[in-house]
Amino acid sequence: AQKVTQAQTEISVVEKEDVTLDCVYETRDTTYYLFWYKQPPSGELVFLIRRNSFDEQNEISGRYSWNFQKSTSSFNFTITASQVVDSAVYFCALGRTGGGNKLTFGTGTQLKVEL
Amino acid sequence: DAGVTQSPTHLIKTRGQHVTLRCSPISGHKSVSWYQQVLGQGPQFIFQYYEKEERGRGNFPDRFSARQFPNYSSELNVNALLLGDSALYLCASRFGQITYEQYFGPGTRLTVT
Numbered sequence: 252a253q254k255v256t257q258a259q260t261e262i263s264v265v266e267k268e269d270v271t272l273d274c275v276y277e278t279r280d281t282t283y284y285l286f287w288y289k290q291p292p293s294g295e296l297v298f299l300i301r302r303n304s305f306d307e308q309n310e311i312s313g314r315y316s317w318n319f320q321k322s323t324s325s326f327n328f329t330i331t332a333s334q335v336v337d338s339a340v341y342f343c344a345l346g347r348t349g350g351g352n353k354l355t356f357g358t359g360t361q362l363k364v365e366l
Numbered sequence: 367d368a369g370v371t372q373s374p375t376h377l378i379k380t381r382g383q384h385v386t387l388r389c390s391p392i393s394g395h396k397s398v399s400w401y402q403q404v405l406g407q408g409p410q411f412i413f414q415y416y417e418k419e420e421r422g423r424g425n426f427p428d429r430f431s432a433r434q435f436p437n438y439s440s441e442l443n444v445n446a447l448l449l450g451d452s453a454l455y456l457c458a459s460r461f462g463q464i465t466y467e468q469y470f471g472p473g474t475r476l477t478v479t
Contacts, residue, residue: 255408288470294454296409296470342408353399353422354468356408 253278255345257357264333264364272328272360274343280304284346285319285326286354291339302326304348333364368393370459370471378477379447387442387474391459397421398440399468400432401456409456415440444476452478 254277264270276285287299300310302319310317314331330337340361344354371390379385391398397416401409414422415434429445438459444451454475460468 293472294456294475295472296456296458298467298469301467344408353411353414353424354409356410358406358408 253355255357259360261361274326282348286344288342289339338364372471389440389457395459399458400442403454447478
């Protein structure tokens with residue numbers, strides 16, 4: 252069975268602070284995919300990143316960076332210099348190779364960025 | 367290009383009734399999936415359709431059914447509604463069977479009273 256754990260239910264930061272959202276996953280598959288999605292109050296899930304299990308290079312995209320560590324089954328997401336517009340619920344998800352559309356999502360982390 | 371569209375936006379139904387939710391994928395996308403997101407939880411996979419055939423099903427009762435039409439749009443049907451079916455229903459589309467980026471619509475918020 253696949254499982255994704257996002258232990259942080261809610262995080263509040265002041266604008267310009269850095270914040271890291273944790274994601275720990277469980278799978279018996281040897282190859283898999285990991286995702287991060289952002290869900291603003293409008294409800295639509297916005298795709299942020301996909302990472303293959305065989306590619307452990309960290310990735311940076313603007314203020315966003317992701318740290319994938321297969322040894323600890325973690326795929327953490329850091330926002331540098333947070334902004335109010337970053338306020339949303341962030342979901343980590345796990346997908347199987349060749350597994351179609353089925354993604355297993357975590358319970359999400361509510362990020363609140365205040366002025 | 368338009369993104370994934372879903373209708374209606376909001377819906378209120380009574381226990382025991384039936385509901386049909388609709389989804390139009392991004393133009394050119396042939397695969398559609400449905401997810402249920404209960405308040406405070408992550409989305410749960412319900413169905414996947416590709417080229418009008420069911421390609422995956424999550425752990426949902428038979429009251430839930432879906433279909434995909436020749437134009438790749440899709441319907442999700444739920445019979446004998448229960449209070450616990452109240453949720454945001456999300457549709458996601460992607461181009462093919464094994465491409466991994468999928469794009470979500472804004473969802474339909476269903477309230478069962």
